[in-house]
Amino acid sequence: MADITRRFGWRHLRSAPTAHIRHHKRGTLVHDGTGLSFWYRSLSAALSEVPVNDRELAMAFHARTSDFQDVTVQATVTYRISDPAEAAARLDFSVDPDTGAWRGAPLEQIATLLTETAQQHTLDVLARTPLAAALVDGVAAVRERVAAGLAAEPRLPATGIDVVAVRVVAIRPEAEVERALRTPAREQIQQEADRATYERRAVAVERERTIAENELASRIELARREEQLVEQRGTNARREAEENAAADGVRAEAEAARTVRLAGAEAEAARAVGAARAEAQAAWLRAHGEVEAATLHALAATRLAENLPHIDSLTLSPDVLTGLLSKLGRPEAGA
Secondary structure, three states: OOEEEEEEEEEEEEEEOOOOEEEEOOOOOOOOOOEEEEOOOOOEEEEEEEEEEOEEEEEEEEEEEOOEEEEEEEHHHHHHHEEEHHHHHHHHOOOOOOOOOOOHHHHHHHHHHHHHHHHHHHHHHHOOOOOOHHHHHHHHHHHHHHHHHHOOOOOHHHHHHEEEEEEEEEEEEEEHHHHOOOOOHHHHHHHHHHHHHHHHHHHHHHHHHHHHHHHHHHHHHHHHHHHHHHHHHHHHHHHHHHHHHHHHHHHHHHHHHHHHHHHHHHHHHHHHHHHHHHHHHHHHHHHHHHHOHHHHHHHHEEEEEEOOOOOOOOOOOOHHHHHHHHHHHHHHHHH
């Protein structure tokens, strides 16, 4: 919508670059173009504002397939007004000179024209197409048919309208039918998921079995090695006992030999000592046999004195001394 400013009974209009302005004054075209800015008097001015930019028109309508199923078609048509003069002549694009608002609804008229034309060609295509084919290939078929139909529509060029693009967003059946159509696919997906789950479980069971077999084999190998270890330990113990017994035998034999040798040496020493003692005794006896009795008595007294305990003092009574002297004097008297 153009900006209109009031000044002392005059009006000033300033339009956008995407709006085509046509200004008639007393039936004469005074201004014609986009992005205009000018002064005018509202009582003598007839203004038209035609948008020349690309505009998007979203549409949704119902159709029926060849198997009598209702579907909803969602599409978008992009159009623009390429001939503003022709459009202003065919449609009411006039604006209020005081406010700049459209007096009519020209864009709604264009939307109705485009929607009805697109719907007509869409119904024609889907009426010959079953639901399954419409859901699979219907989008492309409807888009091509609507684009061709709008391009061939004579009213659009006569109104100065060019269709830039046609897009069909979706073709959807009723909710119940859509759920029914989704069921086989969902069941198949569920079956695939169950199959994958079963395969995963089977693989897991196989892996667990392999692990259990490996553990059992490891235990068997460990038990076999423990048995070998026990046998080896027994063998080592027997060998150690045999070695110890042999060592003890050798040690006993050595000890016995040593004892025998010691006994022999001791016996030999005892024999030598006995012989020496016998010889000494014999010599002693021979020596005493040749000595007189008085000498033997003196030796006996000397030996006895050597063996007596230490005597500090000795008291001799006259009787003892007399008897001793008498005994000592007897041999001398006999001699």
